[in-house]
Amino acid sequence: xxxxxxxxxxxDSIEKVEATRERRxxxxxxxxxPEEKEKLLEKWHPDxxxxxxxxxxxxxxxxxxxxxxxxxxxxxxxxxxxNDIDLEDIDYDVDVLIIGGGGSGAAAALWTxxxxxxxxxxxxxxxxxxxxxxxxxAQGGIQAADRxxxxxxxxxxxxxxxxxxxxxxxxxxxxxxxxxxxxxxHEELGVMYDKDEHxxxxxxxxGGTSRKRMHAAKDYTGLEIMRVLMDEVLNREIRVIEFSPAxxxxxxxxxxxxxxxxxxxxxxxxxxxxxxxxxxxxxxFGRLHIQxxxxxxxxxxxxxxxxxxxxxxxxxRDMDSVQYHPTGAAFPEQIVGQLVTEKVRGLxxxxxxxxxxxxxxxxxxxxxxxxxxxRECYGRNKGIVTVTGQRGxxxxxxxxxxxxxxxxIKRYLAAMYRQFKRFDIDITKEPMLVFPTLHYMNGGIExxxxxxxxxxxxxxxxxxxxxxxxxxxxxxxxxxxGNSLLDINVFGRRGGINAAKHAKKAKVGKLTLKHVNxxxxxxxxxxxxxxxxxxxxxxxxxxxRALSRSIxxxx
Amino acid sequence: xxxxxxxKKLKVKMVSIYIMGKEYKVPEGxxxxxxxxxxxxxxxxxVGCRAGFCGACxxxxxxxxxxxxxxxxxxxxxxxxxxxxxxxxxxxxxKPGYDxxxxxxxxxxxxxxxxxxxxxxxxxxxxxxxxxEIQVMDAIQMILRGDIKSAAELSFDCIACGxxxxxxxxxxxHYNLFQLVRRLNGKYLTPKSQHxxxxxxxxxxxxxxxxxxxxxxxxxxKWKELYEQRVIE
Numbered sequence: 001x002x003x004x005x006x007x008x009x010x011x012d013s014i015e016k017v018e019a020t021r022e023r024r025x026x027x028x029x030x031x032x033x034p035e036e037k038e039k040l041l042e043k044w045h046p047d048x049x050x051x052x053x054x055x056x057x058x059x060x061x062x063x064x065x066x067x068x069x070x071x072x073x074x075x076x077x078x079x080x081x082x083n084d085i086d087l088e089d090i091d092y093d094v095d096v097l098i099i100g101g102g103g104s105g106a107a108a109a110l111w112t113x114x115x116x117x118x119x120x121x122x123x124x125x126x127x128x129x130x131x132x133x134x135x136x137x138a139q140g141g142i143q144a145a146d147r148x149x150x151x152x153x154x155x156x157x158x159x160x161x162x163x164x165x166x167x168x169x170x171x172x173x174x175x176x177x178x179x180x181x182x183x184x185x186h187e188e189l190g191v192m193y194d195k196d197e198h199x200x201x202x203x204x205x206x207g208g209t210s211r212k213r214m215h216a217a218k219d220y221t222g223l224e225i226m227r228v229l230m231d232e233v234l235n236r237e238i239r240v241i242e243f244s245p246a247x248x249x250x251x252x253x254x255x256x257x258x259x260x261x262x263x264x265x266x267x268x269x270x271x272x273x274x275x276x277x278x279x280x281x282x283x284x285f286g287r288l289h290i291q292x293x294x295x296x297x298x299x300x301x302x303x304x305x306x307x308x309x310x311x312x313x314x315x316x317r318d319m320d321s322v323q324y325h326p327t328g329a330a331f332p333e334q335i336v337g338q339l340v341t342e343k344v345r346g347l348x349x350x351x352x353x354x355x356x357x358x359x360x361x362x363x364x365x366x367x368x369x370x371x372x373x374x375r376e377c378y379g380r381n382k383g384i385v386t387v388t389g390q391r392g393x394x395x396x397x398x399x400x401x402x403x404x405x406x407x408x409i410k411r412y413l414a415a416m417y418r419q420f421k422r423f424d425i426d427i428t429k430e431p432m433l434v435f436p437t438l439h440y441m442n443g444g445i446e447x448x449x450x451x452x453x454x455x456x457x458x459x460x461x462x463x464x465x466x467x468x469x470x471x472x473x474x475x476x477x478x479x480x481x482g483n484s485l486l487d488i489n490v491f492g493r494r495g496g497i498n499a500a501k502h503a504k505k506a507k508v509g510k511l512t513l514k515h516v517n518x519x520x521x522x523x524x525x526x527x528x529x530x531x532x533x534x535x536x537x538x539x540x541x542x543x544x545r546a547l548s549r550s551i552x553x554x555x
Numbered sequence: 556x557x558x559x560x561x562x563k564k565l566k567v568k569m570v571s572i573y574i575m576g577k578e579y580k581v582p583e584g585x586x587x588x589x590x591x592x593x594x595x596x597x598x599x600x601x602v603g604c605r606a607g608f609c610g611a612c613x614x615x616x617x618x619x620x621x622x623x624x625x626x627x628x629x630x631x632x633x634x635x636x637x638x639x640x641x642x643x644x645x646x647x648x649x650k651p652g653y654d655x656x657x658x659x660x661x662x663x664x665x666x667x668x669x670x671x672x673x674x675x676x677x678x679x680x681x682x683x684x685x686x687x688e689i690q691v692m693d694a695i696q697m698i699l700r701g702d703i704k705s706a707a708e709l710s711f712d713c714i715a716c717g718x719x720x721x722x723x724x725x726x727x728x729h730y731n732l733f734q735l736v737r738r739l740n741g742k743y744l745t746p747k748s749q750h751x752x753x754x755x756x757x758x759x760x761x762x763x764x765x766x767x768x769x770x771x772x773x774x775x776x777k778w779k780e781l782y783e784q785r786v787i788e
Contacts, residue, residue: 034783132603132611146754149788153766161782165775173767180754187747190655190738192707199746210785220712223608227715228741231734235652243599265599298604334586334633338606414712418687419607422631538597546595 005425006331010384010433016356017394017431024350025402029358037368044371044379047321047477052291057526059310060456066319069288073307076534077523079247080270082513085261087250090274092241094123095503096496097259097275099246099305101126102133103222103485104281104468106229107492108499109238115500119238123273125262127245127300127537131230134283134298134469135488138222139341139415140206141214142489143482144179147203150211152176159483162208162365163442163476166318170449171474175483175490182489183215191228193217194412204346206481207326208365214482219341219415222485244271245300245537248516249278249308249464252509256462257312259511265537276506277463277499280305280453281492284441284469287539290322293438294337304535305470309445311519312464313455318443321477326351326369328437330384330392332423337437341416342366342481344395344432348403352394352431353382367478370436377435384433392433401428440479443472451495463506467495570636587614587629587640601642605630610716610730613686616640626684626718646717648728653735660743662701669732672698674725681719681729687712691719691729698736706733707740 003014032040042048053065057075066074096112098105101124109124124130145155155176160167183201186193194202194216203212217224233240246260250272259275282305286297295301306316327340345351345362351369352358353376360372377383377391384392397416400408409417409428420427445453445466452460468488475483523530542550567582572590579594588602603611612629618637629642651668658664666672672695681691690709697706710733719729757763770778 128603129609129611132609134604137604137606137608146748146751148750148753152758152763153770156767156770157778157781157785160770160778161785165778165782169771169773173771177758177763177767180751180758183748184751184755187751188742190740190742192711192737192741192745195745195748197746199748200750201748205788211788218711220608223714224711224737227734228738231738232655234650235654237652296606298606298609299598299602333584334631335606415608418712419631538599540597541589541592542595542597543593546593550595 003430005420005423005430007387013354013356013384013394014430016354017352017396020352020356021396021399024352024358025399027358029361031361032364032368040371040375041367044375045367046291046293046324049291053320057528058522060313060315061319064316064319067290067322069290070285070303070306070319072532073288073303073534073536074310075523075528076307076532077520077530078516079533079535080261080516082516085270085272085513087272087511087513089272091271092123092273094273094275095121096277096279096499097273098122098124098279098281099260100281100283101130101240101242102281102283102468103135103226103229103488104492104495105279106131106226106233107489108279108281108467108496109233110229110236111493111496112500113236113238115497117500117503119236122238123275124233124238124240125244125246125260125273126240126242129242130240131226132298132300133226134301135222135226135485137296137298137339138485139219139339140343140346141216141221141482142183142225142485143206143209143213143480144183144215144486145176145211145213146180146183146201147211147213150213152179154211155179155213158209159480160476162480163478165476167476168473171447174449174494175474175486178490179486182486182493186225186228189228189232191217191224204343205363206346207342207363207369208480214346216343218411219343219413225485245304245535246308247535248513249312250274250511250513251312251515253512254509256506256508257464258508274508274511276503276508277465279495279499280309280445280464280466280470281468281495282470286438290438293324293436294328295438296325296328296337296339297438300538302536302539303441304537305466306444307535309453309464309466312515313461314445314453314464315456316443317446317472318477319472321442322438323366323440323442323479324370324436325439326366326373326436327395327434329432330390330435331386331433333388334423335419336390338419339437339439340395340432340434341413344397344400344413344416347400347408347412349395349397349399352396354384355382365478365480373434373436386433390435392435394431395434396431397427398429398431440484441469442475442477442479444470446473447471450498451491452498463502465495465499467491570634572634573639575641576639581634583634585634587632587634587642588612590634600644601629607631608714610714613643613646613716613718614640615643626686628686628716631686646721648717648720648731650731655738655742658739660703660739662698664739665698665732665735668735669728671725671727672732675699675727676725678724680722680724684718684722686716686718687714689713694733695727695729698732703736704740704744707737710736
């Protein structure tokens with residue numbers, strides 16, 4: 001008897017969740033009004049805590065408020081000394097360099113190749129293995145308005161409302177208009193989307209959507225897309241160099257971006273890449289642990305692209321907003337912070353407090369649900385507190401089996417089922433304990449419709465393109481579920497096409513790292529002490545004791 | 556409001572683990588990744604998503620006086636006392652190239668690219684070691700029977716950690732083989748969406764261009780009005 005995966009002190013509360021379930025199946029929690037929403041966010045969303053941010057002291061966004069952890073890496077000294085780098089000795093001379101091996105990078109590489117750049121003239125440089133990226137971890141789905149009762153304009157309104165009307169509308173237009181084209185591309189490549197026997201996609205709601213347009217491949221949607229794109233990159237023999245992150249962009253004396261310095265994490269040597277076009281697809285910043293939140297992100301999500309881009313003059317936007325996914329695992333300790341997909345709520349599971357009562361409509365946009373959970377735990381004290389002090393609320397997954405029939409969870413939420421089963425929790429019968437977790441970088445490098453990176457005057461920086469989570473503008477101040485898998489494909493594709501176009505006519509002059517020296521001068525002028533270095537490449541998780549005794553004797 | 560603050564000082568039990576043969580004392584209950592970091596390792600190889608999705612952290616371990624060899628993912632497996640472990644930094648595997656447009660969804664296409672699939676001896680080791688609990692051998696047998704659809708569905712949750720392929724006496728590269736099988740299924744054996752074709756035609760004809768242009772120019776006040784008037788399906 002009981003719930004073997006949960007400590008006994010939770011059992012009472014789980015019984016209450018069970019007791020209210022039947023009643024709640026018929027109960028629809030009232031949607032939040034615009035006024036209530038504003039009040040809720042202001043009081044409880046972490047973005048609204050003034051002590052979490054500070055104004056940047058220098059660079060294209062001088063004076064703008066960003067999370068302290070982002071300011072720390074932007075206001076940091078370079079890892080390399082330009083004097084150590086021999087730019088005359090080129091290791092890779094290519095047409096298009098793609099920095100980052102996730103979904104955007106793979107899509108960019110393929111479309112560069114489709115547009116006539118030979119595989120041997122493309123290089124993907126990546127920090128970990130090719131494909132080890134947030135893309136693979138995206139579970140819930142990808143949005144595209146392809147059903148008759150839906151349309152790209154309806155999708156547009158959902159995106160821009162979810163983003164608090166702060167999105168760059170020209171980018172939203174591209175996102176929604178090109179979404180069906182991406183799904184078609186995937187269908188032709190052989191992505192196994194969930195379909196009925198006639199070939200219709202099985203589409204459900206996501207938080208903040210007004211139509212059912214979430215396409216999924218069980219709850220491994222990102223994994224399925226990523227592995228198919230990777231397979232195609234490998235089939236086409238596009239070059240990939242792993243465990244070799246870019247640590248600085250290279251420019252030429254005419255002021256265009258002309259490649260990057262890579263660093264081999266295993267042999268500690270650098271490589272010089274000269275490229276006619278460079279595409280930044282480095283992803284987001286989960287591993288910066290903004291405001292000490294745990295994260296759903298992969299190990300390499302340290303926003304290196306922001307750092308490198310900022311030093312060549314890219315303008316950032318919407319960096320004041322951070323996406324906390326409402327439902328990260330809050331128990332067991334081994335998986336705290338890991339993603340519990342929004343699809344669980346999409347399929348009908350409600351969020352309930354310690355007494356088994358609802359407190360928010362489960363499919364409000366992510367920032368609203370996250371704020372409501374924090375309020376329920378800290379403002380109203382209606383959450384569970386685990387032995388480590390972690391708070392959390394119940395996500396009542398067994399409702400899914402009642403609504404859609406037995407076996408639905410194993411079929412459509414296989415990853416979630418497995419994740420919890422490893423720790424003796426059966427989510428078909430027991431609810432999961434959840435709390436918001438750091439999920440997505442809403443803002444980033446500003447781009448135009450051609451994915452060209454822009455400077456503070458809104459002008460393109462020649463030779464530099466960017467796509468995916470590293471960019472800002474598409475999602476405004478809050479991204480909806482299913483729009484990031486879409487973003488990386490739509491803008492990754494555009495990045496590839498535009499980089500190819502640029503590379504065909506570009507001429508690269510003498511290479512230089514003068515901008516890096518200039519950056520150091522500016523840091524000194526701003527009075528910033530040379531304590532921090534960036535990009536940080538990988539987060540520091542080593543044990544305190546071990547780290548305190550770590551010395552480098554240079555043997 | 557920070558997500559993790561310890562309220563009580565916990566008394567944590569320590570266990571001994573042997574990372575590539577060297578003994579370290581680490582707190583009980585940590586995953587293999589976190590235990591290695593606690594011991595002082597900065598992970599570079601054998602780590603990726605840290606959430607069971609990427610397959611970067613295939614791990615082999617055993618216990619003293621136990622002949623059995625165990626396998627798992629370092630991000631999902633909790634350390635136990637007396638564990639001798641190594642995370643595999645890399646799995647060497649053949650990955651034949653192909654043009655998906657030129658293949659047929661049949662056994663002969665597959666066997667040309669992966670002839671070793673016929674060497675399966677049905678030992679079922681692959682199934683026993685799979686951290687995703689996939690019926691790996693059954694999927695291989697379905698391929699041999701030409702049932703591509705079933706093999707694709709059965710292998711769908713594969714994260715390509717490579718453990719099965721390293722243990723396979725027939726030297727089958729299951730995860731690359733399954734990738735091909737799934738793409739053949741997705742491309743050739745699943746009916747295409749008709750709605751999508753219709754929508755693409757409408758987009759090409761410019762059906763939504765005017766409305767989108769209007770929306771782009773509208774500005775926040777009007778967007779807000781439209782957003783608040785939405786009818787939810």
